[in-house]
Amino acid sequence: MKQRDGKVDAARWAPVRRVFLLGLACLGTSPAWAQSIEQGLLQLQWGDPPPAVPGQPRQAPQLVAYLQQDDGSRRELDVAQAHRAAGDLYALANRRVAISFASSTRVMSSAPAIEVIVPADRLTQGAPAVGADGRVMAAAPVTGTTRWVTLMCRFGDITEEQKALSFFQSQYGEAVGQLGHYWKEVSYDKINLAGSTAHGWFALPQPRSHYVTKVDGKDKADLKKLFADCGAAADPSVDFNGVQGINLMFNGELDGFAWGGSSCATLEGRNFCTRVTWNPPWSFNNLAPLAHEMGHGYGLPHSDNSDGDDDTYDNPWDVMSDSWSNAVRDATYGSRPKHINIFQRHRLSWVDSARRLVIPYGNTATRQVDLDFAHLAGSGSTQMLVLSLSPQPDPYATVVYTVEARKPEGAYEGALAGTAVIIHKVENSGTAYSIDADVPPATRSNNEGSMFKVGERWVTPDGSHAIHVDAATATGFRLTVGPSVPPRVMSSPLPPLLKPSPVPAPSLPSAAGAAAPVAPAAVPVRQELCGDARGMARGRVRCSVR
Template identity: 70%
Template sequence: MDMKTSTTTGRARAIVATLVLGIAGTASTHAQTIEQGLLQLEWGDPAPVAPGQAKSKSRFNARLVKDDGSRIALDPAQARKAAGDLYVLANRRVAIAFGAPGKTASSAPTIEAIVPADRTAQSAPVTAASARVAAAAPVNGVTRWVTLMCKFSDIGTEQKTQAFFQSQYGEGVGQLGHYWREVSYNKINLAGSSAHGWFTLPQPRSHYVTEENGEDKADLKKLFADCGAAADATVDFNSVQGVNMMFNGDLDGYAWGGGMCAPLEGRSNFCTRATWNPPWSFSNLAPLAHEMGHGYGLPHSDNSDGDSDTYDNPWDVMSDAWYNAVSDGTYGARPKHINIFQRHRLSWVDGARQQVIVLGDLATRDIALDYAHLAASSNVQMLVLSLSPQADPYATVVYTLEARKREGPYEGALAGDAIIIHKVQASGTAYSIDADVPPANRANNEGSMFKVGERWVTPEGSHAVTVKAQTATGFVVTVGPPRAMSSPLPPLVRPAQVSASSSSPTRSTPAIPVRGRKPPERCGGVRGATSPQCAMRER
């Protein structure tokens, strides 16, 4: 998103927020229609495949659920652009400004702005810079989930017992109660969560999973409504913040997570976080935690190889749940933690544990960056390099730095101890940075791990980071503007006596060994080139 687009969209959000709060004006002077309701997001995650087999792409749906239960499908790209951070608005009441329809009769109205409508007061005028900040809503305290075990009327298999599903919520190491406390720094817990079933659905699988355009499609609303109705006499949904549904047969090749509404508890439109899990998902805690993350509003993260596969960043369970995962004899693959920006999105990183360096800050400083998994950290855990000089440092592009350590019940199989860097644009997807050229297909390579003695410069040339030392609790990094140079560094070359397979190519002069990289042909070895793969990492 460029600065002009960002400013225009921010102004639209500010206008709609002002209207919703009743501060000024009427909607007709600013947009064709303003609709209010619950923002419902759904992510579909494909089943794992054997090495060499083609993997299905993820799916994503966005809808506005109005008070009468009707649903308006939203264009995902427009919704992301219009909201600032769409994901912090998941499962919340919002107001959406729709512009005039397109020129053709089939053209849908454009989405001009999405703002939270669950605020009862506004202490200051809404500005473009404050719109994203105002949208944030911490996820904290008790988040009680219930597991509903539902079987299709034509499938009798019951893969797991009620006792197994109940134990998944436990507070022991490797169980979901313990995991979510640890990953949230004790900001949330699953107290009171329980499992119920098996309940028999009123219809066979073919009623819920039909074919559309040659592909299976699960009717998530029907599944939620019928599974919930089957359990309604047993479960008090009024005290529930999330529903994990376990089905005894495959759905449409996907597990799903997000939110859903249906008639429950005598209400015509009961809405909550929800997940839909086939047997391959509920047999492993990692994919189940991934879907619950979607329930909390967390999107996928990714790596920087530029392909369409979002499941290749093993530093975040919200991307790659399977690689570099600790194995558990009872619960299968354990979930890794989520990246630091995902934690920030849910307001789990205390302000004292964050440090933001904005564009134009010319100071050079040493910063102690504690491991991201430490709940009792005494230093910074989230270092943000912003490319924005604005009051809102997240308005354009940021790079987040976090320290990760290969230890513990969830992080014990990580690729190594290192500083991990993610690029986030306009509060969207977090992409792990890979200094190898070309970047690896999966970000568990050396190029994604920044270690002692290595230096990295943002592609835009605004910030330089050197990993200075490793400590008992993390790393020390030196951050500041890149040093001024009268001429660019010479390009990377390989000496004639070194084979093409060597892992130690060198720079012509001065001789600085660079690990595991080919010459950046389009970059010419110049710091600050525009491609992320051109950012220089030196040892």
């Protein structure tokens, strides 16, 4: 182990430690230098508020994590520690893991710190869950039939039943605008909701105040208790065998959030762990937020944009971010869900390898790529272009930029902001951030800066990759992809958009008779035209090509 200033180089030691701990977990032993290694099911639960009231800030999202242990007990995990310990925490959602907790003598708090989280179910997967360095390589694939059931439950002190049973049953239909149709389309027919249905209304044994209490002056819903009691009320009449997800619908407000993720309850006489969503009326009245919560059930995290604020709901290109803006409206089911960004589709193994093209770090070749619209199910061309910034064999090990084409077309994408190439930054296989070249970035990325169109060129921050949108095609766009010439060195996290020079102001000499534009590959980029030093440091630069 190398040390720096007397401290162990944790970054170098972590991969070795992960492999070692994984082996120990499989053998059922633990090293002397760790307090304990515990195994169980990793449960993540995301809380999402309703749309903000005009003039008022929207509530921040919530994320809680638990280790559901084999004896039925549950241990809450520090989310920040879990993120650091797991690498890609989201890839482990709903999976069996082994967690190493540090000895309490090594930390200031009496609670043991999380050191490492590794998958303990790798032998049951069709492909290795970890690489040679112990890093989580991918989420478990989600394919085939994923049967959901809806349980409608009313609080003991609230009698209103907002929707009839037939409404919830029809939500799972295969017609356009229904969940069965939506999930087949967005997954490229990799999953279906066959056999999904709804039951209820069931009476909860307690009033709302029993399930929603005050914690630090704020409402807090006991999700585990809500699942347990709603499930128990339904258990005598509902067959849960083969169910892979449960949508819980409540006839009153919860704690200001709808929730999605996974949980456990006693059903069918056993400890039943599955995907679960918890929905108040404002959520189940619209398919968009309901699909958002089901996405969390499948293990998908939030997406975001690149404005740097704390609001994750400002990327209208993805239902896992802003599910409300640029949404197609349905007379029966409210806001329809738009699609999911291409990286999150890839996370669940929905993008075939023939539709992915990875441009490796250090690439020196220039090529043309036909990039088809992401919503086309029968595409024979590239739909996911990946620009790797890592020399490691796994292109997703550090930072990648994913490139996809989108178009306002169809039952779910019809209200998108425009037809364009959309770029997302993904770090350590985590959140996908849509790139915005406006200065400063827009607070919601349905702006021109987030849409890369014909004639525009974009360069990664380190200068290793450049793309130029050459032309529109019948099914997407034709791009030129290659190394940046000349190389650019930028330390900012957000890359510039290189656009043609703006039209001269009226007071300047006429541009008539100007020379024809230079081909993109020959256009020089002058660094000094990219803004002031402060803008460069923040990456908020918009360069002119001259």
